Amino acid sequence: YYLPHSPSSGIMLKMKYEGRWDVAEDMGHIMARECGEAGFFDGIDVIVPIPITKKRKRERGYNQSYHLALGISEATGIPIADKAVERTVYNGSQTRLRGYERRENVENAFALRDAKKIRDKHVLIIDDVVTTGSTIMECGKELLKGGAKALSVLSLGYTK
Structure with a gap:
């Protein structure tokens, strides 16, 4: 689903790197309203935010995808299963990696x-930004191993 009014990169930076978890929750509420009007959440049973490692969470203070999911959950009533999947490996930021490097970076993570x-x-599955889809695909593989019957993805932003 594509939101007609994409947030500016400034909002993304505040949310992800400036400790503004409240912005992530607010954006989750907006996403829920916009996507809910189109029936996007019909049939969805549970929300899984893309997890980050414990070390990364300590460094950043929070998981922005979790707080997006929290805003969506509050607005829709769909429960969050944030302990279903764990990120076991963090190989550094993917912001400067090419597509094939991103895939390798999150393989078995x-x-x-x-x-x-x-x-x-x-x-x-909730992620803050989708670039190549590698993170979503790897997380999705684990969810399917666990018996998920269907997967949908919602992201605040994407890059080309």
Whole structure:
């Protein structure tokens, strides 16, 4: 689903790097309203935000994808299963990597932790920005291993 009014890169930077988790939650509410009007959430059972490693969370203070998911969950009533998948490896920022390097960077970076939260469910994966889709694909593989019956993806932004 494409939001007709994409947020400026300034909002993304505040949300991701300036400790503004509240901006992420506000953007989650906006995403829920915009996408909900189009019926995007119909049939979705659970939300899984793209996880970050414990070390990365300590450095940043929060997971921006979780806070996007929290805003969406508050607006839609769809529960969050943030412990279903864990990011086990962080190989540095992907912002300057090419497509094939991004795929290699996230290969086997996720591990299924709680399959019962997603088994036989339509799972909505939330990420802040999708570039090549490598992160989404790797996380999605783990969710499918755990028995998710369908996957959908929602992101605040994407790059070309």
